[in-house]
Amino acid sequence: MNLPVPPWQTPKKRPAKQPLSREAIVAAALTVLDAEGLDALTMRRLAEELGTGPASLYAHVKDKEELYDLLIDAVCAEVRVPEASAEDWEERVKDFVRESVRVLTSHRDIGRIAMARIPTGFNVLRVADGMLGVLKAGGLSDQDCAWAVDILSLYANAHSYESSLFEQKLAWQENMLEVPFFEQLAEYYKALPADTFPNLAPMAAVMLTGNGDDRFEFGLDLLVRGLASRRPTVSPEVRPA
Structure with missing residues (x-):
């Protein structure tokens, strides 16, 4: 039973809301x-x-765009920046990109807003600065380092976003399709007329091999090998003054 509050008692106050920030x-x-x-x-x-x-x-x-900037900066706070060193340089570069992908894929489709965004927040700048340090340790020119940060970040963001799209697509397929999508796609490729598609039809089986991780590592290796080909022949740590 609810009784009125006696006039000599202080009414109960509602708990204060957590202040916004x-x-x-x-x-x-x-x-x-x-x-x-x-x-x-x-x-x-x-x-x-x-x-x-x-x-x-x-x-x-101010608006959703500012929220996106704050959001991607908060996510970048989770990225562990490795120590820059010429030793095992290629693997250090790869590990940095892998670390970025690990963080991005842990937050659904945030890779979508990470693309086409110039770094301005503290944590995004911290990651960019760390990547520059790792690249410079290999002796690359400043120009190569600057563009490589952009390309490697784009690769990490695009892979993360596509991974989130595939997860959604596969979840839908499991509920809606009797035969898994990729099995249907393989059969479709095999049925293509070889005279019209002389390359695609015979390669139907290999076109669909490997999972997302395999393809990510393949692309990452291509990128890093390309960067490695631009390193000086003399190690930056022993280069004459």
């Missing part, structure tokens, strides 16, 4: 992103997660 908004945005994906991350959905109205978010975040 950029940090709280970004943390909530990551929660929505990881659980529901980037398309679900609207300002209205974010406000619901925080138990407030959308208008209150704009006192801390």
Whole structure:
């Protein structure tokens, strides 16, 4: 039974809401992103997660684009930057890219917003600076290092985003298709007329070999070998003054 509050008693106060801040908004945005994906991350959905109205978010975040910048910067805080060294240089470069992919793929389709974004946040700059250091340790020119950071980041972002798309596609196929999609695709390729597709039809089997990790490593090896071919013949650590 609910009784009225006696006039001489202090009414119970509602618990105060957690004050909004950029940090709280970004943390909530990551929660929505990881659980529901980037398309679900609207300002209205974010406000619901925080138990407030959308208008209150704009006192801390100008718009969705600024939210994306803050979000990718927060994710980059998880990237472990390796020590720069000429020793095992190619593997160090690869490990850095692998580490970036590990972090990006742990947050659904965030690779989508990582592309076409110039680094300005502290953590994004920290990762870019670390990659420059790793590349420079191999003796590459400043120009090669600058462009390599862009290309390697693009590869990591694109691979992460495509991986998230494939996960969604395969999940749909498991629910909707009686025969797995790639089995159907293999049969389709095999049935192509060889006179019209003289290269694709005979290679139908090998076109679909390997998983996403195999193909990622293949592409990464191509990129890093290409960079290695531009290293000086004299080790930067013993190069004469």
